[in-house]
Amino acid sequence: MVKTNGKKIFDLLGADAVFTTCEYLKRYLTGFLTEGGFVLVDKDGTRLFTDARYTEAAEKLFVGTEVTVVETGKQRATDVLQGYKKIAIPFAQTSYPEYLKLSETGAEFIDATPAFENAMSVKNEWEIENIAKACDIAEEAFLQLLPDIKEGMTETEVAALLEYNMRKLGAQGVSFDTIVAFGAHAAVPHHETGTAKLAFGDEILIDFGCRINGYCSDITRTFLFGDDKKHEDFKKAYEAVLGAHELVKARLVSGMTGKEADAIARDYLTEQGYGKLFTHSLGHGIGLNIHEFPSVSPKGETTLVDGMVFSDEPGVYAKGEYGIRIEDTVTLQDGKAVSFMSKTDRKLIVL
Numbered sequence: 001m002v003k004t005n006g007k008k009i010f011d012l013l014g015a016d017a018v019f020t021t022c023e024y025l026k027r028y029l030t031g032f033l034t035e036g037g038f039v040l041v042d043k044d045g046t047r048l049f050t051d052a053r054y055t056e057a058a059e060k061l062f063v064g065t066e067v068t069v070v071e072t073g074k075q076r077a078t079d080v081l082q083g084y085k086k087i088a089i090p091f092a093q094t095s096y097p098e099y100l101k102l103s104e105t106g107a108e109f110i111d112a113t114p115a116f117e118n119a120m121s122v123k124n125e126w127e128i129e130n131i132a133k134a135c136d137i138a139e140e141a142f143l144q145l146l147p148d149i150k151e152g153m154t155e156t157e158v159a160a161l162l163e164y165n166m167r168k169l170g171a172q173g174v175s176f177d178t179i180v181a182f183g184a185h186a187a188v189p190h191h192e193t194g195t196a197k198l199a200f201g202d203e204i205l206i207d208f209g210c211r212i213n214g215y216c217s218d219i220t221r222t223f224l225f226g227d228d229k230k231h232e233d234f235k236k237a238y239e240a241v242l243g244a245h246e247l248v249k250a251r252l253v254s255g256m257t258g259k260e261a262d263a264i265a266r267d268y269l270t271e272q273g274y275g276k277l278f279t280h281s282l283g284h285g286i287g288l289n290i291h292e293f294p295s296v297s298p299k300g301e302t303t304l305v306d307g308m309v310f311s312d313e314p315g316v317y318a319k320g321e322y323g324i325r326i327e328d329t330v331t332l333q334d335g336k337a338v339s340f341m342s343k344t345d346r347k348l349i350v351l
């Protein structure tokens, strides 16, 4: 059964009501994806205001939960909000025109964004199950892709095959546009997948993920398409990145800040001589959004606790030559880092 979060957010905020039109926040509160409409939470429960496109499916899903469905006719948010004195709205996810409209109610508004960020960063059991499934499908799709990679294929063809595999295995869609980078393209951390053709001896970097019930997986693997002995620097750097990636899993414990976690990988890569080539953060929170709280970066002040889900993705990028990133989606469980990825080897694959 879907786990809803309306009551949790309401209790955190101490307002008379929580209100949002933001798609992913509505989904977080109700467990259900709708376009348009809004969600209102007060002491009596959570109400999803939506239209005929969604009502039947929503009512079915909400059986046994705190959520009820209200079919919106000509009802406007400002009418429904009459009588509430203090309303929590997510400032960062509320547009200025929307705010001006809401102001007509004369209510006092407080910011719900920090409460959402904090609550959403710690996943419940149902959310963890969805992320685990999304990770499992992504890995399986990758394993099924490997034998189909052939010389002369384009980056977009490889991306298409991988995305097809994920959908075939039950994914609802991708977490983000799949990144496939051949050769020196991998030196650009977020290369835009294009029409470059695969040649023997190229390295391949693939960063991808899929969604289950809206929840994302995120994984990167870097490997070689043929080993023509031109890869000494690449292999040395690969070992360093793998060392950093595994060290994070071994040393990261609940109670560390994002900054301290980032430093495990950054210090190691610096010792190995690659510090300047590790040009991005170690990781980011993963949930209904592919990038969310907590930040696992040199600026990450948030304390990492059990139930948080984020990426462990150190990388080394040598401009014009090669790029290496090894990424798992991980969670903190019983005080320790646990990877959701168990099927794919992180040791260097040579096709």
Ligand SMILES: [Mn+2]
Pocket: 218, 219, 284, 311, 313, 327
């Ligand atoms: Mn990532």
